[in-house]
Amino acid sequence: MTARPDRHATFTIERTLPGRPVHAWRFWAEPALKQAWSGCHPDWTMLEEAQDFRAGGRDFSRMRDTQGTIHAVDIRYLDLLAPRRILYAYTMHQDGLLLSAGLVTIDLLPRGAATGMVYTEQLTVLAGDMAARRAGTAEGFDRLVLAMGHAPATLH
Amino acid sequence: MREGALHTEPARLDQLFHALADPHRRAMVTRLAQGPAAMSELAIGLGLALPSALKHLQVLEKGGMVASTKQGRTRTFALDAQGLAAMQAWLAEHQRQLGAGFDRLDALMRATPEKEAP
Numbered sequence: 001m002t003a004r005p006d007r008h009a010t011f012t013i014e015r016t017l018p019g020r021p022v023h024a025w026r027f028w029a030e031p032a033l034k035q036a037w038s039g040c041h042p043d044w045t046m047l048e049e050a051q052d053f054r055a056g057g058r059d060f061s062r063m064r065d066t067q068g069t070i071h072a073v074d075i076r077y078l079d080l081l082a083p084r085r086i087l088y089a090y091t092m093h094q095d096g097l098l099l100s101a102g103l104v105t106i107d108l109l110p111r112g113a114a115t116g117m118v119y120t121e122q123l124t125v126l127a128g129d130m131a132a133r134r135a136g137t138a139e140g141f142d143r144l145v146l147a148m149g150h151a152p153a154t155l156h
Numbered sequence: 157m158r159e160g161a162l163h164t165e166p167a168r169l170d171q172l173f174h175a176l177a178d179p180h181r182r183a184m185v186t187r188l189a190q191g192p193a194a195m196s197e198l199a200i201g202l203g204l205a206l207p208s209a210l211k212h213l214q215v216l217e218k219g220g221m222v223a224s225t226k227q228g229r230t231r232t233f234a235l236d237a238q239g240l241a242a243m244q245a246w247l248a249e250h251q252r253q254l255g256a257g258f259d260r261l262d263a264l265m266r267a268t269p270e271k272e273a274p
Binding site (some may be wrong): 009011013015017018019020022023024026027033034037038100117119123125 | 218246247250251254255257258260261262264265266269270271
């Protein structure tokens with residue numbers, strides 16, 4: 001069996017968050033606080049939403065972007081250990097097409113008056129058929145270039 | 157999991173960002189996203205001399221963004237056929253969005269008074 005490097009990835013993001021783990025925990029546990037930082041597309045239309053922050057609970061959102069594409073994120077909380085660890089599985093769909101599935105572990109470690117957050121994600125990326133993947137690649141590069149603060153160069 | 161680490165270790169991402177830091181190379185990637193192209197076509201499109209175009213393409217190839225094949229005297233470049241480039245771009249964008257979210261989380265935690273310990 002050979003893992004496909006274009007399908008599977010694991011990565012970790014580490015941050016020091018201001019406030020103790022009990023403070024950080026509220027920003028996942030309380031729907032209004034969670035929404036305030038995790039919802040990043042003010043120009044998208046929310047079509048369906050559910051938040052149930054408990055083991056076995058589902059955190060679901062379905063949104064329409066300005067181009068009419070439907071984006072769905074479906075989280076299933078697998079285990080919650082307040083205020084130390086959050087473990088969930090999730091999928092991302094675009095227009096009904098499964099883009100990715102992931103397993104996320106968030107550790108919140110006491111660090112004096114602050115919290116050391118370790119976000120670990122194990123991902124399977126299914127970008128669909130090759131046409132969808134190619135389109136996604138071009139779009140991905142465009143966004144990447146934008147994110148880097150450069151205007152894309154053009155061919156003459 | 158080694159393969160996954162390959163794409164996300166900082167050195168790898170540095171290579172990706174270095175590869176895309178140049179406007180000529182970004183233009184090449186934009187062009188190749190439409191389909192494969194011969195080196196000469198890429199050079200002419202950008203008004204570059206062939207050796208200069210080759211240097212840029214080698215940086216992109218080293219960064220895992222493109223792959224090349226040679227038939228006779230023609231070298232053709234394409235976005236990496238295994239989808240590694242797609243995966244890298246997808247992952248970079250995914251991680252950028254996560255990072256932006258954690259920036260907002262940080263700001264919101266600072267702006268929200270911490271409850272007293274029980």
